[in-house]
Amino acid sequence: MTATTSSPDTRSGSSEKPSGGAGSTGGLHDRLRAMSARRVRRDLLLGLLVLVPAALYPLVGSTFHLQLLTSGLITGLVAMSFSLLAGFSGMVSLAQMAFYGMAAYVVAIGGQSYGLPPLATVPLGLLGACLLAALFGLIAVRSSGIYFLIMTLALLQMFFGVAMQWQSVTGGYNGISGITRPELFGLSLRDAVPLYLLTLTVAAIAYVGLRWLLQTPFGLTLQGIRDRPERMRALGFRVQLHRWLLMILSGLVAGMAGILGVYYHGVVSPDVAGLTSSLLPILAALVGGVSSLVGGLLGGIFVTVLISTVSFLMQQWFDSSHYWTVMGLFFMAVVIYCPNGVLASDSRPRRLLARALGRGGRDGDDAAAGR
Amino acid sequence: MPGYFQFVLTLMNGLTYGALLFVIASGFTLVFGLMRVLNLSHGAIYLLGAYVGYTASRTVSQVLEQSVPALQQAAGGGFGWVLGVLAAAVAGGLVALLLQRLIRNVRGELSQTLLTLGLAITIGDLCLWVWGGLPLTLQAPDAISQPVRIAGIPYPGYRLFVIAFAVLTGICLYLLLFRSQLGRIIRAGVDNREMVAAVGINIDRLFLTVFILGGALTGVSGAIGGTYLAFQPGTDFQILTIALFVVVIGGLGSLLGSGVGALVVGLIDSFGRAYFSELAIFLLSGTVILVLAFRTQGLFGRAN
Secondary structure (H helix, E strand, O other): OHHHHHOOHHHHHHHOOOOOOHHHHHHHHHHHHHHHHHHHHHHHHHHHHHHHHHHHHHHOOOHHHHHHHHHHHHHHHHHHHHHHHHHHHOOOOOOHHHHHHHHHHHHHHHHHOOOOOHHHHHHHHHHHHHHHHHHHHHHHOOOOOHHHHHHHHHHHHHHHHHHHHOHHHHOHHHOEOOOOOOEEOOEEOOOHHHHHHHHHHHHHHHHHHHHHHHOOHHHHHHHHHHHOHHHHHHOOOOHHHHHHHHHHHHHHHHHHHHHHHHHHHOOEOHHHHOHHHHHHHHHHHHHHOOOOHHHHHHHHHHHHHHHHHHHHHHHHHHOOOOHHHHHHHHHHHHHHHOOOOOOOOOOHHHHHHHHHOOOOHHHHHHHHHHO | OHHHHHHHHHHHHHHHHHHHHHHHHHHHHHHHHHHOOOOOOHHHHHHHHHHHHHHHHHHHHHHHHHHOHHHHHHOOOHHHHHHHHHHHHHHHHHHHHHHHHHHOOOOOHHHHHHHHHHHHHHHHHHHHHHHOOOOEOOOOOHHHOOOEEEOOEEEOHHHHHHHHHHHHHHHHHHHHHHOOHHHHHHHHHHHOHHHHHHOOOOHHHHHHHHHHHHHHHHHHHHHHHOOOOOEOOOHHHHHHHHHHHHHHHHOOOOHHHHHHHHHHHHHHHHHHHHHHHHHHHHHHHHHHHHHHHHOOOOOOOOOO
């Protein structure tokens, strides 16, 4: 299909947009754009249906649940930055928590060691996360697939090592603690409600912004690169540049989460870039489905609630604080049974549910035959 | 003379650490070369090997002490240690077997790699649950822990044993991969899996064997490394990190590369810690970044 539309390239290219690489695909591009614009409108409506109750939730919810939701949204933001790379450009990055950590450390160090106000440290933190992502990106975007994953893991571990061993700046193993939450519009973020509302706002803005971006020519190009990198390169798109820019963008989103996270927890330590911390947002993204941004946010909330529940039950039943054992098993189960998200059509839980409800029995048979 | 003393000691420590890293990284790179799966539970298998080796060697030593003290004394504590290392090999092999069974259910290298991340978290947390959070070490047998004088400086004999063990492992792996029929089949399988299967070789069973071998080697390296480097929760991530640095520098899937990479990383780490203290990590990270920037596939890796 693409071949036929791109062959009259010379004819349409001269009459319409002579310079733009995206304009040369003509009709297909417009159709794709209309399609994703429709989808964006639908999703924004759905988003509003979620956002309004979420914003009103503090009226009825307890402080504990608000904190859980805040923490879940922060994880969700990182998950969204993971999905942005994995779902929309095919780059599975393990380094997202390094960008989170970078922003968190900059805010913590700027505030605690240099006494800078949040007005200065927050932009600096975001800048730090973007710069780190730009640096990592320079190295990592040249490889793809499993090699990209390896590069990002190596870079994550470097960040961890530096945070651990550069004691005079980062505080080493213990990290930096005692970070106080600032005030915003006269409301102290020390209270659970304003911090929750701020987190919700940031998450919503990030989501809408990314959704908008993904239906621009830039976003469509990225998805083209994900599906057919060689063809996109042959068409004249600068594949590595696009990947690099997306990497910086995902660093920005993870950095936002890092700043919210450091204010939420009040501490930052090398653990933020450890394996367990890095597993959480990936788990959230997988549960929600990596091809969906909102899935990452919802997945973040789900995973946070799950951890809270599992740790409570482990305490009750086994008198043990080792909930990571269970979370690791759960992670493996997600990878095996629903790699495209719990709600995806090939998800085992969804199929089992459909069969139990007496519908979609044929679906189950098809899938069994397909395996 | 303290400058000279420190230099030789640092050099020897770097070589010893490099030797251990080679054993750790060779299993890692072998499995990657075959399955294209980055085993993120590699560090966890190392840690499990160390813990299992610790418990097995202590238990055996205690039992021998009570029942046949003469045997325990004759072997200089070596009996328990050897059994500990064997137990670590079994533990590592079993985890690899389990991992392979799990991986079969998942399609795609990326998902398979993520699966190993889940296993790493579970094993790490289970170890913390069973053995607690204190740093431990295995008791080295007297027979191989006497100090040896090198360039006029006494050096722990056990560390020389580690070097000897690494050299032996390297030779065995070389012979297995490049001088045996099995190795020829394995290398053919890496290049063209379908073709090897088509000529009637059970490639799945072959790869399972290599996978288990890699796991057992990792378990052993845990027990051997855990005899001179203390291990604790968090060691798993450290070992995974350093193994990854080694193979990234040396080139993924290359045995020679992991040898060279291990020496480079071992020496940089040792000299960095001795002479630059907290900036050592920048030295190591800087090397990795430089190699990646100019040679993405590592020093001895094949271009992907």
